[in-house]
Amino acid sequence: xxxxAIPFAVLxxxxxxxIGTDPLSSFRNGAPPVEKLTFERTILxxxxxxxxxxxxxxxxxxIAQVQVDDAYWQFTQTPPGPIxxxxxxxxxxxxxWVVGEAHGVKILxxxxxxxxxxxxxxxxxxxxxxxxxxxxxxxGVFVGILPVAIGLMFYPVLRGVGRNGMDFLLALTVGLLAFxxxxxxxxxxxxxxxxxxxxxxxxxxxxxxxxxxxxxxxxGRSRGTPTGLALSTFIALGIGLHxxxxxxxxxxxxxxxxxxxGIFLVLGFTLHNITEGIGIAAPILKVRPPLxxxxxxTLLAGGPAVAGLWIGSLAYAPQWSALALAVGAGAIxxxxxxxxxxxxxxxxEIQVSFLTPAAMTGLAxxxxxxxxxxxxxKI
Amino acid sequence: xxxxxxxxEARNGFDPTKLLTDWDRGTVSQLPDGRTLRTFEITAEDKExxxxxxxxxxxxxxxxxxxxxxxxxxxxxxxxxxxRNYGSHPHSMHFHGIHAARMDGVPGAGLIAPGExxxxxxxxxxxxxxxxxxxxxxxxxxxxxxxxxxxxxDPDPTRHPGYEAVARSRLLGTRExxxxxxFVMVMNAFDTNFDGENEVYAVNTVAHAYAKKPIKILKxxxxxxxxxxxxxxxxxxSFHLHANFFxxxxxxxxxxxxxxxxxxxxxxxxxxxxxxxxxxxxxxGLYMFHPHQSEFTELGWVGMFDVVEAMS
Numbered sequence: 001x002x003x004x005a006i007p008f009a010v011l012x013x014x015x016x017x018x019i020g021t022d023p024l025s026s027f028r029n030g031a032p033p034v035e036k037l038t039f040e041r042t043i044l045x046x047x048x049x050x051x052x053x054x055x056x057x058x059x060x061x062x063i064a065q066v067q068v069d070d071a072y073w074q075f076t077q078t079p080p081g082p083i084x085x086x087x088x089x090x091x092x093x094x095x096x097w098v099v100g101e102a103h104g105v106k107i108l109x110x111x112x113x114x115x116x117x118x119x120x121x122x123x124x125x126x127x128x129x130x131x132x133x134x135x136x137x138x139x140g141v142f143v144g145i146l147p148v149a150i151g152l153m154f155y156p157v158l159r160g161v162g163r164n165g166m167d168f169l170l171a172l173t174v175g176l177l178a179f180x181x182x183x184x185x186x187x188x189x190x191x192x193x194x195x196x197x198x199x200x201x202x203x204x205x206x207x208x209x210x211x212x213x214x215x216x217x218x219x220g221r222s223r224g225t226p227t228g229l230a231l232s233t234f235i236a237l238g239i240g241l242h243x244x245x246x247x248x249x250x251x252x253x254x255x256x257x258x259x260x261x262g263i264f265l266v267l268g269f270t271l272h273n274i275t276e277g278i279g280i281a282a283p284i285l286k287v288r289p290p291l292x293x294x295x296x297x298t299l300l301a302g303g304p305a306v307a308g309l310w311i312g313s314l315a316y317a318p319q320w321s322a323l324a325l326a327v328g329a330g331a332i333x334x335x336x337x338x339x340x341x342x343x344x345x346x347x348x349e350i351q352v353s354f355l356t357p358a359a360m361t362g363l364a365x366x367x368x369x370x371x372x373x374x375x376x377x378k379i
Numbered sequence: 380x381x382x383x384x385x386x387x388e389a390r391n392g393f394d395p396t397k398l399l400t401d402w403d404r405g406t407v408s409q410l411p412d413g414r415t416l417r418t419f420e421i422t423a424e425d426k427e428x429x430x431x432x433x434x435x436x437x438x439x440x441x442x443x444x445x446x447x448x449x450x451x452x453x454x455x456x457x458x459x460x461x462x463r464n465y466g467s468h469p470h471s472m473h474f475h476g477i478h479a480a481r482m483d484g485v486p487g488a489g490l491i492a493p494g495e496x497x498x499x500x501x502x503x504x505x506x507x508x509x510x511x512x513x514x515x516x517x518x519x520x521x522x523x524x525x526x527x528x529x530x531x532x533d534p535d536p537t538r539h540p541g542y543e544a545v546a547r548s549r550l551l552g553t554r555e556x557x558x559x560x561x562f563v564m565v566m567n568a569f570d571t572n573f574d575g576e577n578e579v580y581a582v583n584t585v586a587h588a589y590a591k592k593p594i595k596i597l598k599x600x601x602x603x604x605x606x607x608x609x610x611x612x613x614x615x616x617s618f619h620l621h622a623n624f625f626x627x628x629x630x631x632x633x634x635x636x637x638x639x640x641x642x643x644x645x646x647x648x649x650x651x652x653x654x655x656x657x658x659x660x661x662x663x664g665l666y667m668f669h670p671h672q673s674e675f676t677e678l679g680w681v682g683m684f685d686v687v688e689a690m691s
Contacts, residue, residue, distance in 0.1 A: 064433030065382050067578075071677030072382045072431075072586070108578060110433050112571025 038196035055083035143269035144305025151277010168362040173279035175366020188325035195319035212330025238331035245325030247308020252316035268376030384432030395588035403448035431586035438525035446565035447528030473514035506534040508631030523611035586679025593683035608646035625656035
């Protein structure tokens with residue numbers, strides 16, 4: 001008890017000394033405080049524009065005035081007053097925005113520093129009503145659940161494959177998962193860059209990915225190396241978590257008018273995700289699971305897309321999407337390891353397991369299919 | 380629409396409404412040859428001012444205000460301006476007028492370091508609506524930080540035969556001049572984030588000051604505005620009067636208008652002039668004035684004349 005008290009006592013003394021004597025005053029060179037303001041949400045409604053801002057300066061920040069399109073505009077701030085570091089506030093502007101056109105909101109602090117939020121295409125932010133709920137669910141079904149179900153429908157056809165065919169399919173699964181993990185990490189890092197600096201976005205993404213990877217590895221291996229249905233479940237979980245993050249990002253970009261949801265785009269997502277269904281089916285080709293497990297796997301892998309779309313369009317902040325994508329990346333990393341080790345065990349030799357023609361073409365096909373279908377949806 | 384909140388005028392040390400009519404006439408004495416010597420005392424100081432509600436700007440000022448004091452003299456007087464630099468950077472006073480090279484307020488001629496003093500001396504001519512500003516380098520920074528002010532030389536009626544009445548109406552202190560409502564307006568703007576573009580536009584510094592507190596005007600008394608453009612970064616500024624027309628005296632160096640019956644004039648930086656108009660045939664009410672650059676208007680440079688039958 002005594003020894004644990006010492007370091008805390010020293011820390012307390014150091015803080016008291018810092019506050020009491022201000023030995024750092026000589027570092028103060030007249031520079032204004034560092035100011036940072038991040039826009040986390042932009043909501044366009046019939047009553048104007050609402051913005052959620054997060055302060056990240058060295059001192060509490062004060063919003064003095066707000067311009068919309070280079071014009072001072074009336075605004076109300078809730079809660080009013082200076083915004084503490086890390087805290088958020090809503091800024092409400094009764095601005096008559098124009099559908100389909102671009103606007104820019106500029107916040108001026110008391111020091112005259114400016115922070116700008118572009119609204120590239122103004123469209124009304126979806127509100128919580130049953131209509132949009134249903135249409136978003138339908139969209140989620142099309143991009144998340146339907147393709148996984150279609151992929152799993154290849155199950156009866158694939159059951160007849162031989163040894164090489166099995167190697168090909170497992171390698172294909174590894175390839176598509178490899179694509180997803182790269183895609184997820186890249187997107188998570190991009191979103192992390194939009195988040196407030198105090199979240200340490202890139203660090204958060206890397207640590208979360210590693211944490212979720214290790215956690216799922218530990219859970220997966222607690223009852224031996226997962227194979228068969230267990231492995232398929234983990235693949236479905238990894239893909240599901242990825243789809244959650246994906247859904248958050250898509251929901252948010254459609255809500256903000258950044259993307260136009262054409263039929264072509266939806267079909268692209270559907271095609272893209274069919275490969276995922278085949279990957280989930282690969283480990284259970286030689287076991288014969290009951291039919292309901294297919295429904296379960298489909299919902300596990302595709303369902304989160306629906307939830308992601310709902311949440312993303314209603315309550316969006318880049319750091320949460322980044323976090324979800326990072327968790328998904330860790331989960332996918334885990335199944336890459338497990339499917340890879342299954343491939344290795346099948347061949348019995350590490351050196352050649354990925355180098356057989358079947359495995360090589362499988363890897364190439366997995367990555368290639370995902371890449372080509374991703375081109376359909378990339379804007 | 381508008382800025383939100385109020386500017387603390389007491390902390391700023393100047394009230395935009397009072398700036399309109401606040402002339403610095405210096406102190407007057409007699410020279411041995413009988414001429415009038417008019418002496419102004421000006422100090423340069425760093426000062427944080429509130430240019431729009433809640434927005435603080437670390438300005439460089441003459442006498443602690445932006446724009447600097449509106450100096451007013453009469454044609455033919457000897458002027459002596461005692462300039463002391465209490466600021467943190469070298470400064471000067473460069474007058475738009477007729478003077479010797481030694482008195483020009485440029486590097487090497489009256490540009491002084493912090494703590495120093497310089498006396499500018501020259502004759503007040505030509506009559507007109509002029510200005511002064513700091514000519515230290517970098518020029519853009521010294522101007523947009525707030526170092527400028529109006530410099531008006533009234534015509535001497537005895538020197539303008541045939542136009543005595545007009546000249547007397549321009550000469551501050553005469554009975555004829557008392558029949559006018561005179562205002563000084565310096566159009567300016569501030570780049571608060573130092574990106575080379577202005578965030579706040581105004582006349583006499585405070586955004587929306589005369590929109591929120593309209594300028595009271597007596598309906599029966601003519602109006603004369605000494606208008607100076609000291610905007611930095613934007614090439615031109617302008618003045619548009621609503622529901623009325625005015626006569627314009629470009630640079631104020633003539634006693635007859637250079638433009639008759641216009642409702643809009645443009646000015647580049649340091650361009651200035653005198654506007655004369657009245658509301659005698661108008662019904663009382665609020666009459667707007669603003670530059671016809673909508674952007675400037677919406678960023679703070681807009682005001683109102685509140686035309687009334689009698690001052691309350």
